[in-house]
Amino acid sequence: MIYADNAATTRMSQSAIAAMLPYMDKLYGNPSSLYAFGQQAKEALEDARARIAACLGCEAREITFTSGGSEADNQAILSAAAAGEKQGKKHIISTAFEHHAVLHTLKKLEKQGFAVTLLDVHENGIVAPEQVAQAIREDTCLVTVMYANNEIGTVQPIREIGAVCREKGVLFHTDAVQAVGHIPVDMGADNVDMLSLSAHKFHGPKGIGVLAAKRGTRLVSLIEGGAQERGKRAGTENIPAIMGMAAALEEAVRNLDANAQKLYAMRDTLIDGLSAIPHCILNGDSTRRLPGNVNFCFEGIEGESLLLLLDDRGVAASSGSACTSGSLDPSHVLLAIGRPHEIAHGSLRLTLSEDNTQDDVQTIITAVREVVSYLRSMSPVWRSLMQGKQNFILK
Numbered sequence: 001m002i003y004a005d006n007a008a009t010t011r012m013s014q015s016a017i018a019a020m021l022p023y024m025d026k027l028y029g030n031p032s033s034l035y036a037f038g039q040q041a042k043e044a045l046e047d048a049r050a051r052i053a054a055c056l057g058c059e060a061r062e063i064t065f066t067s068g069g070s071e072a073d074n075q076a077i078l079s080a081a082a083a084g085e086k087q088g089k090k091h092i093i094s095t096a097f098e099h100h101a102v103l104h105t106l107k108k109l110e111k112q113g114f115a116v117t118l119l120d121v122h123e124n125g126i127v128a129p130e131q132v133a134q135a136i137r138e139d140t141c142l143v144t145v146m147y148a149n150n151e152i153g154t155v156q157p158i159r160e161i162g163a164v165c166r167e168k169g170v171l172f173h174t175d176a177v178q179a180v181g182h183i184p185v186d187m188g189a190d191n192v193d194m195l196s197l198s199a200h201k202f203h204g205p206k207g208i209g210v211l212a213a214k215r216g217t218r219l220v221s222l223i224e225g226g227a228q229e230r231g232k233r234a235g236t237e238n239i240p241a242i243m244g245m246a247a248a249l250e251e252a253v254r255n256l257d258a259n260a261q262k263l264y265a266m267r268d269t270l271i272d273g274l275s276a277i278p279h280c281i282l283n284g285d286s287t288r289r290l291p292g293n294v295n296f297c298f299e300g301i302e303g304e305s306l307l308l309l310l311d312d313r314g315v316a317a318s319s320g321s322a323c324t325s326g327s328l329d330p331s332h333v334l335l336a337i338g339r340p341h342e343i344a345h346g347s348l349r350l351t352l353s354e355d356n357t358q359d360d361v362q363t364i365i366t367a368v369r370e371v372v373s374y375l376r377s378m379s380p381v382w383r384s385l386m387q388g389k390q391n392f393i394l395k
């Protein structure tokens with residue numbers, strides 16, 4: 001199988017697995033226990049916290065461990081909302097193409113009387129800092145803009161957006177789940193107050209993530225119970241997963257440049273190869289995108305059929321995000337960048353990792369070309385497009 005769905009999840013690295021094993025086996029103590037065996041686990045926990053902080057450009061005490069990216073997004077937004085409400089500030093700014101962990105949390109807050117402005121995303125998949133500046137009001141308590149989009153891979157001008165927020169004194173959160181471990185991220189330099197990440201997107205284990213929050217940012221706990229994580233997240237810490245995450249992150253950051261160079265070359269070969277298919281379009285800016293992300297729409301076909309036939313040929317890909325596959329609604333991300341419904345339905349996301357090779361890329365190009373023409377040969381929509389009864393939308 002050629003695995004080309006690394007935005008959905010990644011293989012765990014050997015160093016992550018090796019870092020976890022001792023904490024599942026001999027070193028199973030509870031970090032809250034006072035005896036030496038528990039304190040050994042506590043030391044490992046605090047060491048992992050410091051190493052993760054060093055990778056993110058923040059302080060160890062600014063790290064809160066969560067069950068993943070979704071929980072971190074929820075906690076960041078609900079914390080800012082709680083703080084805003086106390087000051088009578090109930091306006092939040094975000095974008096139309098965020099992950100559902102953000103969008104659904106904002107929906108919930110709207111029902112509680114918050115006003116939410118979702119910024120339009122330009123056709124190239126980028127949000128401009130000026131859009132954020134113009135949307136900020138007296139009562140804005142939070143701006144939340146994702147670092148890199150999980151479907152189309154576009155990388156946002158986070159540093160500039162952060163600078164706008166800092167100047168206006170508004171809290172800034174970024175969902176950096178697709179960015180961390182793939183492109184350089186530094187909370188200090190990027191003017192970010194709160195940042196979410198998830199280990200399984202950079203070769204770490206599933207079910208573990210981080211909410212990093214600058215000192216002075218008040219967090220509310222979503223889980224009531226013990227005093228773990230300075231009272232910000234109750235429950236016995238998942239030490240094996242935390243150790244695996246720290247090892248995976250260090251490895252990803254250490255190899256970031258080398259991996260990115262390899263991926264940029266494969267990504268651009270793939271983009272060139274697929275662009276040769278008639279009546280298709282690349283989604284998202286061609287250069288301001290994640291090193292491994294390729295996302296296309298093909299006119300006259302259904303993304304779901306394309307995926308199934310690619311699967312038959314041993315290529316694991318996606319039509320968008322894993323969360324929306326299985327539903328018949330087109331991707332909210334593709335609609336946000338202005339793709340019409342019928343075009344958005346024919347989408348394909350290929351997300352490479354450094355495990356992939358240029359041979360994989362050639363195999364994928366051939367498979368996609370053949371499957372697209374096969375599906376078109378059977379499509380009534382394609383026939384009427386070819387007969388001129390209907391106009392092509394894509395060139």
Ligand SMILES: *Cc1c(COP(=O)(O)O)cnc(C)c1O
Pocket residue numbers: 007008067068069070071073099101146148149150175177178198199201207208209
């Ligand atoms: C995967 C992902 C999430 C959710 O992370 P989980 O750890 O799976 O909960 C949130 N945001 C983005 C951008 C993602 O890609």
